[in-house]
Amino acid sequence: MTRRLSAASLLPSLVAVALVAFPAVAGKFYLQLSSGIMIMAIFAMSLNLLVGCTGLVSLGHAAFFGVGAYALLLLSPQYAPASLWLTLPAAVGAAALAALAIGLLVLRSSGVYFIMATLAFAQMFFYYANGAKWLGGSDGAYIFAKPDAALFSVAPFKLADNTHFYYVALALMAATYGLLRLLLRAPFGRVLEGIRVNEQRMRSLGFATFRYKLVSFVIAGGLAGLAGYLDAAQFGFVNPELFGWRQSGTVLMMVILGGAGAVHGPILGAVALVLLQEVLADATRHWLLPMGLFIILAVLALPGGLAGLRPPRAMRRRPEARRV
């Protein structure tokens, strides 16, 4: 039986082409806005590894975002650019290390205690950064030069160029997405899903679940650090709010709004939330009110999030093509 190409099966390719072609038509403002969205999408996807895959609801994920951002600050010379190739891995490593240390402690709890413990650790980072002079204190600090991509004095791209930055963010978002897809299909991802559904059963089958949760926490922390690093690089500025509970709450909202059940859900959530914020903040000073209402309605109407929205029947693929 031959299958005609349906509109829905073409959708991912169309989206990819549109994303690559976007800088050709977009101005500076929209390029920066979309780069920012893609950074948040990386952040949200990293959190979803915990929330949607492992069943660990963290309300302190901003801690690792902040570590990634502050790592760039600390590794940058005062007025000269730092090397991208050194600082990016270092920032991701620092965030992963922080996640390892915190994970060893918080993963001993579960449910609401886990939520509280993660929040508490992120708040500790927040208050520390708030009071630490060497980190710029409550005012934050500027990073005057964007990281330099030069390798052996040849620069393949310049982060100071909005278009280049856009493509770097796009490539890293795609890489994060691909990495998560790979992980979730592999035995490791299957163990995480099993832990989410029935952790006690996983243990009685012989899986040392703590170790898998810890590795999941460390990967999620490292990817959040990547997002934080990019955020600091884009805006050239860090402040303690990057560690704050608002930041953790916003990214959790992106995950829930977009749909924790799909790898691409958090991307949709990041797009929707950032755009909505732009539109509403333009329209009214009291934009948080309609924003809150929208989120409540969206959660009520779409239990699977935006990713759970199905195309009209005629556009659907065969049900067998869906992921189990």
Add this chain to the structure above:
Amino acid sequence: MSEPVLRVDRLSKNFSGLAAVSEVTLELALGEVHAVIGPNGAGKTTLIGLLSGDLQPSSGSVRYEGKEIAGLPPERIARLGVGHLYQRTNIFPSFTAFENCRLATQARLGSSMRFLRPALRYRELNEAAERALAEVGLAGRRGTPAAALSHGEQRQLELAMTLATAPRLLLLDEPLAGMGGEESQRMVALIAGLAADHAILLVEHDMDAVFSVAHRLTVLVNGRVLASDAPEAIRRSRAVQEAYLGGEAPA
């Protein structure tokens, strides 16, 4: 019979002063079905929990293949080759029957810290999962979500998962509970067949089934061993009849 696979020595468990299991001693060899019977609340499920690691013993010793396992976490005990069928069905409801079994076989990999090759490309695991499903008679239901299976099928599925981890000792907690007549017969035949190359500790209320498959019976009352003997001797025992079988000889 050969060396005992399992040797339980004066095992006790207190729940805040209440002795749920007290000074239980028993042995189990390969090829043997050892049934533990007793009235509700006698401590049968607690005993199984102590052996599987889901509960921590208060005192006493559990030796499995010569190794002390009392107090080890459940995942360690499972990896040593102890399979557990829970009294209350304990599966992954949203996964298909096949994925339930496949995940169980994945426990054999040693480590699942494998990040790149898709899980479904581990052919030997898929085959082991299919075999386990076929063994319990669920091959035709492989693609059905576990939550959509009938109660009896879910029990069969859980047994398949347990078998998929390739255990040598099986702890079966009321495998027949809630099953219809035909499903029951099938399960009893399955257990009898498994006895050939497993050591089986069976907790079950269905006395017909117990007396048809068990080589040895331990009667537990109020957490203590009242009697432990061959089925015929237990059937004739006056003390057991008074305490548990209610005076009427089981058919």
